[in-house]
Amino acid sequence: METKSTLANLATEARNPRTEHIDELPTLDMLRLINEEDAKVAAAVAAVLPEVAKAIDAIAQRFISGGRLFYVGAGTSGRLxxxxxxxxxxxxSVPPTLFHAIIAGGDTALRRSSExxxxxxxxxxxxxxxxxxxxxxxxxxxxxxLIGIAASGRTPYVLGALAHARNIGALTIALTCVQNSQVAATADISIAPITGPEILTGSTRMKAGTATKLVLNMISTGVMIRTGAVYGNLMVNMQASNVKLVDRAQRIIMAATGIDQPSAAALLEIACTIKTAIVMQKLSIDRPAAEAELKAHHGNLSALLNRKS
Structure with a gap:
């Protein structure tokens, strides 16, 4: 375990000179200062997009071969x-086992801190x-x-998980907010948006947490796009399981095919899934034929329709 002096050298533990007197500011000025610091996060994430892209392509390739994605973290990192x-x-509409998250302290740590x-x-x-x-x-x-998430880059729980994954030959990715971190040294791919000192000293639920969420959203969304769960910018894998989602599913079919709402509703009723409905309409085929085409193209609507056009 690191000494206090080692931890004090981390950028995420440093004191932010811009916010040293934040407690003395009028509320609106306080919020402006927080907002100005938050605005730096997008640029920090933009700087690591090549590494994020590398991770997405590697994960997507493993998904095609039957792999899954695990997240491991502690505290805020684990919750994210x-x-x-x-x-x-x-x-x-993927199995809950495809994306698996582990937080130090178990599920109770989601609500009650277990530092x-x-x-x-x-x-x-x-x-x-x-x-x-x-x-x-x-x-x-x-x-x-495995994606090991640790804003500080040195969380022992995450380091142990990364070492285990690497020892058995799995792909390992480190997501941290400091440079030259221990988790980065343990992983095959390192993603490190450098967000700098926090608004409140050491409170990584703020800028570091925001950067972490942005990167995780990019990774999961990017992998799903690469593996055919999206057509254009439409969530064609979504299941219409309640009133709101039935309405959304109908609008997705309308957008993809150009038909009107009553026709989309009737088509969804027959097809049961958005993808099947789109294929039926686009190729003028029945449900069994549409399902067979989707199966032959591994559920990738873009690949199927582009090949047929």
Missing amino acids: GVLDASECPPTF QSEDSPEQGAADLANAGFAHSPDGTAIPDT
């Missing part, structure tokens, strides 16, 4: 991993192994990917 993983199944849980690399490795990382239920090895 859980948030991103939990939003992918309803957004893209002491992050200090054990052995526990990080054990929790990852117990989650079945890189192996299917029957023990067969599969090409999983």
